[in-house]
Amino acid sequence: MLQTFAPSTSPDQSPPRLAALRQQLESKQLDAFLIPRADRFQGEYVAPADERLAWLTGFTGSAGFAVVTSLKAALFTDGRYTLQGRSQTPDEIDIVGIPGTKLADWLGEHLGTGRVAYDPWLHTAGQIETLRKTLAPGLDLIPSDNLVDLVWDDRPEPPAEPFSAYPAKLAGQTSAGKINEIADKLREAHRSATVLTQPDSLAWLLNIRGSDIPRNPVPHAMAILHEDGHLDLFAAEEKLAGLDDHFDADITRRDPGEILRYIKKSSSPVQVDPDTLPDRIATVLADADITVEHAPDPCLLPKARKTETELANTREAHLRDGAAVVDFLAWLDAQAPGTVDEITAVTELENRRHQTGQLLDISFETIAGSGPHGAIVHYRVTNETNRTAQPGELFLIDSGGQYIDGTTDITRTVPIGEPTEDQRKTYTAVLQGVIAISTARFPKGTAGRDLDPLARAALRRIGRDYDHGTGHGVGVYLSVHEGPQRLSKASQIPLEPGMILSNEPGYYRTDDFGIRLENLIAVELPQPLDGQDDRDWLGFETLTWVPFDRRLIDTSALARFERDWIDAYHAEIMEKIGGRVTETDWLAGACAPLTQSA
Template sequence: MFQDFSVQSRPELGPPRLSALRGAIKAAGLDGFIVPRADAHQGEYVAPCDARLGWLTGFTGSAGFCIALPEIAGVFVDGRYRVQVRAEVDPGAFTPVNWPETKPADWLRTQAQPGARIGFDPWLHTKSEIAKIREGLDGSGIALVESANLIDRVWEDRPAPPAAPARIHPPEFAGESAEEKRARLAEDLRKQGAAAAVLTLPDSICWLLNIRGSDLPRNPILQAFAVLFEDASVKLFAAEAKFDATLRAHLGSEVSILPPEGFGAALEAIEGPVLVDPDSAPLAVSLRLADHDTKVLEARDPCILPKARKNPAEIAGMEAAHLRDASAMVEFLSWLDAEAPKGRLSEIDVVTALEGFRRETNALLDISFDTICGAGPDGAIVHYRVNEATNRPVKPGELLLVDSGGQYVDGTTDITRTVAVGDVPDEARRPFTRVLQGMIAISRARFPRGLAGRDLDALARAPLWAEGWDYDHGTGHGVGAALCVHEGPARISRISEIALEPGMILSNEPGYYREGAFGIRIENLILTQAAETKGDGRDQLAFATLTWVPIDRRLIDPDLLGPDERDWLDAYHAEVLRRVAPLVGEGAKRWLETACAPI
């Protein structure tokens, strides 16, 4: 589990740790140091030993970084975390910075002294990331300098690395053997003239080898590095104790398990051009190869797109997982609708109950991320995580936003529902309906093959824009099949240039957040697939829905919906009832029949 960096601990988190870091910065002959949220694998979640940003600042969000200078320490966060960061960091020690509106290079130009040397650990930053900052600093006299990790020098009680065992991902859910995957990708390497490819993303490695792990909470991954060679062999750098005899037999003789500390030397030993992803691999990889004059071919991680294009077995597993998860969600919502209006529940009570309903399926491996449960104003904190210090009563007359998911052996789920607790706040109906219209627009979209998420993002926002509203996060992210709930490279976002392809699974989650009052988000997962031929026969794609859970009809203003939107909603609820009613108890079934009635 993550360490608790709650607001209760704020006095301890601020000046002493920051002062220790500043002492290390000075001792290293530097004028500043960058502390990212990321670890060497660039994942959203980090192990306790890699939670450097949280240890230093108290900020617990999944994205951001700190730049510590002698007189100021900026904590850079995006729109999801601007309320949260103010609650978690010591304002006397840390200054929140709106990012990406304020770029780190621009901030350094105004805050750092001319000629300043800003240190960074090249194992925690990608080549692309550092190149962008250096480009922004060009001509300023401010330099980025590779450095040992200065947080590690002052973090005296830093936890040990994770040591959980790995496991086989069943072939019936993988849909393709690891041998077939390795051979297919090795052939691609040969076509590109590469002798090897460096793999640093744990979910890529797990997908390639049909294995899973439990090194991190919520994500069934093994933390490792790997090198895939043109002959389809693999060198896997991970703690050997994580692999039992059965797993070693599964991997076979073509996969060598080696100690993690041997990764750097192995890079130096590669003969021939090496494929490295500048957007995901640590800069240290490219530096190590360059030191030995190894030719680097910069290209996307070769596992990324094949992993994103789910095969039929993976799709079937995801469909089964979502139906199972829907039954748990319906049991939960039925319970919540009866208990919440009594005014006796807290946010933690809701989180605990929801996980309990998922565990009653007898199939839950873990939740897929820490449940977001925001009552009233807490719902306006986009990635709010309740703890004992922030736990709030669930009050009648307010909205409750619950964003949650499950990890199952056959699939990964992610769903958000915003519900009324008792009487519906009148001021919430219009924004709720506008959010719903955006979600329906994405669900119904047909679009030419080759379009990217950025080409669709506006469909979800248009109903909100008409009111002068918007939300400060993407509309959707990729989702792994029994892997990470946030998976690249495809997403529905203003900045996504990755073409959507059949088999890609995405979230569809527009929202609206009124600080100090409530938050609204509605989220289903959707599968990209070929669209039925119509019109002049153009090649088009469309989305199929994977999530089957009612949307709170009490919060909808029917007068705002158009005929097509009404038809979609009624058809969706009819399908929810058909699919889920046979899977739940009699009480939940009666609730479901009411919840799925036509609008």
């Protein structure tokens, strides 16, 4: 559970590993090999045994992929990880920005013609179909054994811990009820079955949790759900130990190695999600001449729409977590400027959460970026990179906890010593973005892309912006990053009541500072306003209760409604967690009205 601070992967380790991979290319008469971040379950986070991208290149970010040819190597990643990618990889690996550069274009430019190999378990059917359509003539995609596995001599063993039951009283619905709802939809759509490969989907559907992925309590398993409600569950038997009395549905346990054999026996048509289905399974379906119907994973939206029970539980988890974070911030504020390093801060924050007596794990590796490290969006401190926050710097701390009743994710940025006017100006604009989302009202059918500009407006007025999305979905004792809902320029998924999202605008200045502020919010039906029209209106309920740093707020830049929102938010914090914190005097000062001096 505890976060570890091992030395970061050295870029010096990558060149000999690339050389070994190139020997495999030559021996198999291949011209390139694709190395994704994903495992066969297509999750954002992977087990140590599946950290192929990190092992080969040194890059430990959660989004990206690499391509290696006999002469070139490139890491493709987005704006969140450009700085991290360059710092973690050797010079011989080019850093390529996505989505600006397409893989097909890069291959055409640097390879021309040849055989491009890939592991069909690690790429989705949709990814491969798109790549085939866009590759230049003379470039062929070749399914292959994983070449990284052939040269990774000390590869860790796959995870083997058993799954655990998640009580229906916490989920708000039985597993049998969920399965029957999905099966009903299959019958309505005239589909014989659907293939489920997403761990968090199965965790939700079967009311189980696992420990196969660090920080995310999801089980490594796949399933075939049939229209009659019967489910074939493909998971190692030792992982199912102790669940004999848990399953309340028609479930047959099967060895995970049998999934392809049973897929071949399916009746047409079978529903699959091309965005998550491994290409290997898609090929088996095609070879067996089974008709395939494309549709999103049927668990995605029901899982995203939290039950009233789940919402009530996660509210309690956030109150507990908020009190722990407040006590940490009070501790940090009491330390002399220039005395706290990043590892000390991470450890202290986790200890505060442990003191609740209910922390099961942190929900991701804590981001504690002091000064210039705050500008690295997903920075992870190591023994090598650890630095002490200096007077005049900002300290960005993004963290979360996994509790049986909820998953939390919160970011606060604090000054070390006296902040500069530019820091205050920027912080205030970021905070205005948080407020804009928090106070938004929007008609039913509104998608995340429609709201994302609201969070950027104040920053853009002062000529600044950020390269990541404004918010991601969050589970309830599940993945801290959950789809399909997002607050993002690219998200077309309509927001619905019960969906939980993060609200986290930011700003990052390379080699100087980073600012990010993050609350979790839930989509709700707001109280009607006098004179509103007859549309179906939605809004957001705030779940996170930790004050913003008044020393960094430029009140002169705030509109009246923004000042009122901050004061009301801080007053509600005092009401909700004032009796839960140890540092009550500190909290009272942090939540004082903005009209009082900080």
